[in-house]
Amino acid sequence: MKALGSLALWFVVWEIVGRLQLSSIVPPFSAVVQAAFTILPTEKFQAAALISLRSFGLGMGLAVAVGLPLGILMARAKSVGRILGMWVNIFVSAPISALVPLLMAVVGIGETTVVVTVFLFAVFVITLDTQVGIAHADRSLVEMARSFGATRGQLYRKVLLLSALPEILAGLRLGAIRGVKGVVIGQLLVAIIGVGELFELYSNHFLMEEFWALVIIVFLFAFAVSEAIALAERRVEYYAASR
């Protein structure tokens, strides 16, 4: 309720500033909302949304497919953890955006670049969180499983992964938020496609209502993805607290 109240306050301030016409880049909030409803049903927006979602999905899928096993490996094989740990830690905080133009030179201008950008934005935090989760998994649970004759596969499936689930979900959530940034930055910087193309179009033609409407739509999408994962996190929290 408090959050909603503060949000409402901001919208009121925004509306007043917009109505006062202090700056041409700040249209009234109500006009932005109206613009959002006008662009949502257009074919252009839907095509852009589809291509952006696809890039996001592919990039995230790849990031999970690589980050999860890599994080597990780094936690379980100390030598791998030592060798790769430094790099993952550097890249998790590095400004990946600066690398995007470089990517363009390697993989060309197109959807692939965006997918790779999303991947790079998301993969390191997923790897790092998985590693932490697996490394901190209760040692006595591992001993217990071994004492009852667990195979390697059983140890991972039935103990380690579940034990690391809170950290893994946190990594996925942070990865997904970064992934959304990756889509927009990738599309803006290199590939003039999808939502990035729309941002370009609106800002070049000074369509500020539409521009802000798109910002809000992208924000809402990122927020929804993050909240969906957070919901899963809350469901596993009750046992995480008792570890």
Add this chain to the structure above:
Amino acid sequence: MTEAIVEVKGIRKTYDGGVEALRDVDIAFPQGQLSTLLGPSGCGKTTLLKIIAGLIPHDAGEVRVKGRKVDGPGPERAFVFQDFALLPWASVLRNVAFGLELRGVPRAEREALARRYIAEVGLEGFEARHPSELSGGMKQRVGLARALTVDADIILMDEPFSSVDEQTRRKFQEDLLELLRHRKKTVLFVTHSIEEAAYLSDQIVLLSPRPGSVSRIVRPAVDRSRSADEIRRDRNYLDTVDDIWATLRQYV
């Protein structure tokens, strides 16, 4: 004396940091009896128990179970952990059935067995609860039920009552004796409590401080057919406690 089911010969263990935990440990554990490993903290009693369980590798010597040399965990041994080691995301039922789940026993079958042992350790009605909803004593009953469900001949218990309050511990000790006598299990029990050792054991192995080795073996002549309260007032029981303390006090 009954035949030894577990034999430990010349066991040595030095940890990575150079700490020598055990030196030339030889012990025979008779079948169907309860043996206690007792000693000052840091004497390597838990290390020894985990070596017998096959959870920690040893540097020299051998562990024989039913005459066969062993190097890892096996279905004839089940472990009860000091910190319970229950899966926090699983119900009591699934935790108790977990050993059988790992062995691939069909769900209906393993859960039926688990229910029986849950009732036997006095937790009937708690099958659907999760570990975080249980007290320490109840958690350890789950740990015991899990070890019983796999039907191992040898139960290895690592200070199972150390994180359980005093009243619960007494009741649990009594239940444990009753249960084990009934099922003819061989129990290897690690404790730092002299009273607990004297009360429970057929054989008490006293270990010297680091590096741990066998200092003495005591076989308390306590008549266990009597009630718990009578045992605790028994002359032999009290003499055993004094006798052990006389040996251990020189290490403290």
